Amino acid sequence: MLLEHAQAPINRKMKQMGADLLGLKSTYTAAEAARELGSSADRIVALVKSGQLQGVILQGGANEYCLVARADVAAHKQAAAGFVSAKDLLKILGIGRRVRDRLLEVGLLTAIPAGQRPLFAKGDFRSAEAEALLAQLNLGAQHRHGDMLIMLDDISGKRFSNAQAGELLRKIFAGALKPIVRLPGVHGLKAYCFDEDAVMAAVKTGSGSVELTITELTKLTRWKHETIKS
16 A cells, blocks of 8 residues: 555655655655656556666555655656657648558558557657658649649559559658648648659559559459468
């Protein structure tokens, strides 16, 4: 049981003892640290006990009192702030799941494994990576009346094979294929439109062989999924 509801003088005394043991001027209780880090007091205590979070456990009879170093809490909070959830990533980039999946497939976005993320990260993705993708798109040639436009959703859709869509995305974010229109009032990558003729030309100048997934082959032929796999 955490000594969270003890009388104020006891709280102050235990906190002073913990600060002295830690050699620090300021500490958080487990509940305070949990609020700062968006976690739970039980998890904070467990992390202090395992040594993953700098703090001290004080025993007071049948009770224990957990204190955490403020500086360590601040460092973990800052590290976690650089990560966003898959849902928030879609909002930052202004894209749907299909475009996100294509960006992951070609390595333009990376989902960070749990063991490599900060302790209190709320998601798998680095927000800086998403912001960098947004910054990479710059308008190219001036849009001319009559130009047919195509968007990232179309490039990532059924119109192109996975291999073709992946190659187009690589060219777009390498600056080899630039958008010609940015839609006003639209957020993120969804705002950018490309010259359809330039996109189709980029597909034709790509690899001579077209790679199709098993699912794509089943749609284009009468073959069954099991037949293709064998």
